[in-house]
Amino acid sequence: MKSEGKKKIWADYQKEIADDHFFYVRSCIRQSFFPGSEQFFLHFMRDVLGKDVYENPSHTSCTGIGYHSDIVPLRTIMAVVARHFALMKESGYKNIAISCVTSFGIYTEILETWRHFPRELEQTREDLYKATGREFDIPENVAHTSDIIYKFSNEIAAKAKYPLVNRLTGSPLNVVEHIGCHYAKMFPKHGVGGAEFPRVLSGMIESWGGNVVDYPERRHCCGFGFRQYLVQANRGYSMSNTIKKFASMQPFNPDLVLTNCPGCTMFMDKWQYTAKEMEGTVYGRNGEAIPVLTYEELAGLVMGYNPWDLGLQYHMVQSEPLFRKMGVVFDPADKFRTKDGKQMPSPADLINV
Amino acid sequence: MSGYHELLMQDVRFEEGLKACMNCGVCTAICPAAEFYDYDPRKIVDLVQSGNNDEIEKLLRSDTIWYCGECMSCKTRCPRGNTPAFVVMALRTLSQKTGFFTESEKGRQQFAIKRTVGENIFKYGYCVATYAVSPEMHREQGPVWEYIIENTRDIYERLGANIDEHGEGPLRRIPDDAREELKKIFEVTGGTGLFDAIEKHSKNKAIEMGLEFDDEGIDNEYFKEVFKANNNKHTPE
Numbered sequence: 001m002k003s004e005g006k007k008k009i010w011a012d013y014q015k016e017i018a019d020d021h022f023f024y025v026r027s028c029i030r031q032s033f034f035p036g037s038e039q040f041f042l043h044f045m046r047d048v049l050g051k052d053v054y055e056n057p058s059h060t061s062c063t064g065i066g067y068h069s070d071i072v073p074l075r076t077i078m079a080v081v082a083r084h085f086a087l088m089k090e091s092g093y094k095n096i097a098i099s100c101v102t103s104f105g106i107y108t109e110i111l112e113t114w115r116h117f118p119r120e121l122e123q124t125r126e127d128l129y130k131a132t133g134r135e136f137d138i139p140e141n142v143a144h145t146s147d148i149i150y151k152f153s154n155e156i157a158a159k160a161k162y163p164l165v166n167r168l169t170g171s172p173l174n175v176v177e178h179i180g181c182h183y184a185k186m187f188p189k190h191g192v193g194g195a196e197f198p199r200v201l202s203g204m205i206e207s208w209g210g211n212v213v214d215y216p217e218r219r220h221c222c223g224f225g226f227r228q229y230l231v232q233a234n235r236g237y238s239m240s241n242t243i244k245k246f247a248s249m250q251p252f253n254p255d256l257v258l259t260n261c262p263g264c265t266m267f268m269d270k271w272q273y274t275a276k277e278m279e280g281t282v283y284g285r286n287g288e289a290i291p292v293l294t295y296e297e298l299a300g301l302v303m304g305y306n307p308w309d310l311g312l313q314y315h316m317v318q319s320e321p322l323f324r325k326m327g328v329v330f331d332p333a334d335k336f337r338t339k340d341g342k343q344m345p346s347p348a349d350l351i352n353v
Numbered sequence: 354m355s356g357y358h359e360l361l362m363q364d365v366r367f368e369e370g371l372k373a374c375m376n377c378g379v380c381t382a383i384c385p386a387a388e389f390y391d392y393d394p395r396k397i398v399d400l401v402q403s404g405n406n407d408e409i410e411k412l413l414r415s416d417t418i419w420y421c422g423e424c425m426s427c428k429t430r431c432p433r434g435n436t437p438a439f440v441v442m443a444l445r446t447l448s449q450k451t452g453f454f455t456e457s458e459k460g461r462q463q464f465a466i467k468r469t470v471g472e473n474i475f476k477y478g479y480c481v482a483t484y485a486v487s488p489e490m491h492r493e494q495g496p497v498w499e500y501i502i503e504n505t506r507d508i509y510e511r512l513g514a515n516i517d518e519h520g521e522g523p524l525r526r527i528p529d530d531a532r533e534e535l536k537k538i539f540e541v542t543g544g545t546g547l548f549d550a551i552e553k554h555s556k557n558k559a560i561e562m563g564l565e566f567d568d569e570g571i572d573n574e575y576f577k578e579v580f581k582a583n584n585n586k587h588t589p590e
Contacts, residue, residue, distance in 0.1 A: 001570055026523065027413060028479045028480045028481040028482065029481055031514070031523035031524050032482055032483040032484075032486070032524065032568050034512040035431075035509055035512045035513060035523035035524065036512035036513065038423070038513075039512060039513030039514075039522075039523065052540070055521045055522075057519065057520055057521050057525055057527075057528065057543065058527075058528055058530075058531040059531075060478040060527050060531055060532070060535055061474060061478060061480045061481070062481045063474055063480060063535075064480070065480035065481060066466075066470050066480050067468055068423045069423075069463075069466045069470060070442060070445040070446065070449070070463065070466075071463060071466050071467045071470065071471045071547065071548070071551065072368060072474075072544055072547075073446065073542065073543050073544055073547055074364070074365070074538055075542040075543055075544075076538060076543060076544035078501075078542075079538045079541070079542050080535065080538055083534060083538065105425070113365060113369075116365075116369060117365050117368075117369075120365060122422075127538070127542050128538070130541050131534065131537040131538045131540070131541040131542070132534045132537060132538065144434040157512050175503075177520070181424040181425055181426055182424075182425060185425050185426055185428060185429040186425045186428050186429075187428070187548075196427045199565075210391065210396065218428075220385065221385045221422065221424040221426060223422075224422065224424075224425065225422025226384070226421070226422060226423050226562040227419065227462060227466060227537055228386075228422045230465075230466055230469065231462045231466065231471060231579075231580055232490065232580050232581050233458075233466055233580065233581050233582055234459075234462070235493065236389070237385075237389055237390065237422065239493070240388070240389045241385045241389070241422075244388070269403075270493050270494055270495060271493065273493070273495040274493045274495075277495075304379060308511075309511065309512070310512075311512045313438060314497060314501060314508065314512075315497070316494075316495040316497050338507040338508075338510065338511055339507075339510045339511040342507070344504055344508075347496050347497050347499075347500035348496045348500075349495070349496045350496070353467070
């Protein structure tokens, strides 16, 4: 009986993640800044696991960045998302896989709004039909793509060529995980582990041999703040919040930061560059900055993929110090080559090289 | 005209976001904006809850409602199940509909967001796309971004992108008919109306401020002013 009680208590923190047949929706930011990550996800799902993941070319932005900077009304974004659900219905899919935490937050907010206010759902049905002639169903399963990588993290561990272990010392690498506010702070039941015990990234880290770093500002926002970054005059907000996190994690000597949301990945990478330029400050050891990786990049690295095919060279903070710790074999000459092997020039002033 | 509280109640986010605030201040304690701006979401919720029309109007005209970053951390922690950020979002929508947003430096920035992110939606089908993030407006992106912009096709081809081409893949060209559907959705649901309101009120403000204003693009004095202006009075003394 006691274990039944415990199961009941923890039930709120569990999430059902579909196993196959996904309708895949891309992220404006992930595909712009980390296209290799989205392509690795699709390769892993389709070619390694043999899953069915469908992308409809007619799918657009969810307009979430516009919504959270308040230029897109709620009624509008509900119809935009409903159009994605209509494409999904027309393509014969019931499980949605979302590549962006902002989008994931948008989808969960809209689904909860429709649940709390059925009149809004009816309004959206009318709006979408009037604008496009389309009709939609509500998805049966809503997953962020990190949920799916989490679900299959043991399969990745089984294929691990380079686990998250320091080859020189034999100790687990210290990994900071950053979940991204809109994953579960708004509607905790949609996230693995909810808002209080998020497991989506820490589960991956532990499965792949690393040590999860706990630090005071672990759950603090990366600092995006939508309008606080989009408008140049406001960027002090964005950078200050990122620096607050880095200053808090610094004493715990992280070897890398693993992120859930593509926006967080970009900000935690680029604001480290800015801090170094403005103040000469770095937050890693030995005068280095801390590499910030997407979960797809880290999964690919652990599985032994060429880091240059994953796109790790296109961050400001370079990952070579991490490769050396993990024992990753890499070819420096291949770093800035095209698909056809043509040598390109090297970008200036990258960090950690 | 209806009172502002009544107008706010027409927004489901306001109805959902403000049940009964007991002024505990947990939202302010957790708030990243309160950390760096002269900002206190508890006071906003308390003021709006009072229903004082004049005070709400002052809020709609102020910088205060534009400090929130919409991280939504306040939603997780409110012991009464309120969402101060939803209250702020409803206030921002009303401020733009009434034109009050042009009365504050931070509010005027909505014009810059509309002319960049807003227009990207119709032009490209994306809020953000690589080719729409110019290094000149984003120095923090660093030299790697200048390099990516100079070598976009070579770089993205290796990473599997399908930049500006039809079909699947990262940064694919969004079909014309899909972008046309987005436009129709905006027209039917009030999205176009909000864009038009931002344009109309911003143009009036530009005239009042004696700044050049163009009906499109970002190469005009008013855009540059609202994108960059900072009177340095936004942080606590």
